[in-house]
Amino acid sequence: MHRIFFSQLFVAIAHSMVPQNVDPEKTKEEILGLHASDLAAILQGDDLASRLAPEVVSVDGGHIDRLTREELFGHIADSFNGSQRRAEDDLETPIIRVSSDGTMAWAIVRTRYRYDNIRPGGKLETNESISASVLIYEKHEGKWLVTASATTEEPTK
Numbered sequence: 001m002h003r004i005f006f007s008q009l010f011v012a013i014a015h016s017m018v019p020q021n022v023d024p025e026k027t028k029e030e031i032l033g034l035h036a037s038d039l040a041a042i043l044q045g046d047d048l049a050s051r052l053a054p055e056v057v058s059v060d061g062g063h064i065d066r067l068t069r070e071e072l073f074g075h076i077a078d079s080f081n082g083s084q085r086r087a088e089d090d091l092e093t094p095i096i097r098v099s100s101d102g103t104m105a106w107a108i109v110r111t112r113y114r115y116d117n118i119r120p121g122g123k124l125e126t127n128e129s130i131s132a133s134v135l136i137y138e139k140h141e142g143k144w145l146v147t148a149s150a151t152t153e154e155p156t157k
Helices: 002-017 024-044 069-079
Strands: 052-060 063-068 083-090 095-098 104-118 124-140 143-153
Touching (some): 024 083, 052 069
Antiparallel strands (some): 052 063, 095 104, 124 143
C-alpha cells in the first residue's frame, strides 16, 4: 500500500516538474531565430557573449575545452582578426531538435563565411570557409543559451 502511494506521489511530483505546454515547433523557430541573429551579429562584429552560457564546452580541432563565455568570444573574435567579414549564410536548412520538456535543444548548421583580408602591402584577399557545427542550447531563466558546440571545417581548396 505504501509502495503504491509513494509511486503515485513520485509520478505526480515528476509530472508537475515538467512544463506541460511545450510547443516544439515554436521552440524550433526560436532557435532558428537565434541562429540567424548570431550570424548577423558575427557579420556586424557584435558581442555574442550574452548568448553564451557562463561556461561552454567546445569541441574543435580534436580537443575538448571548457571555456568561459569571454574566452570563447575571444576565440571567435581572434579567428576573424584582421579580416573584414562580408557574408555568412547557411548552406543547408539547420536541423533542430527540442527535448520533450522544452529545456534543451540542439541545432546542426552548415555555414559559409566569406571575408576579406588585407595582406602586407595593402593587397586585398577574399577568402571563404565552410563549417558544420552542432550547438547545444539550454534554457536558463527563460533565455536560450549555448552550453556546448562541436565544429568541423571543410578543408580549404
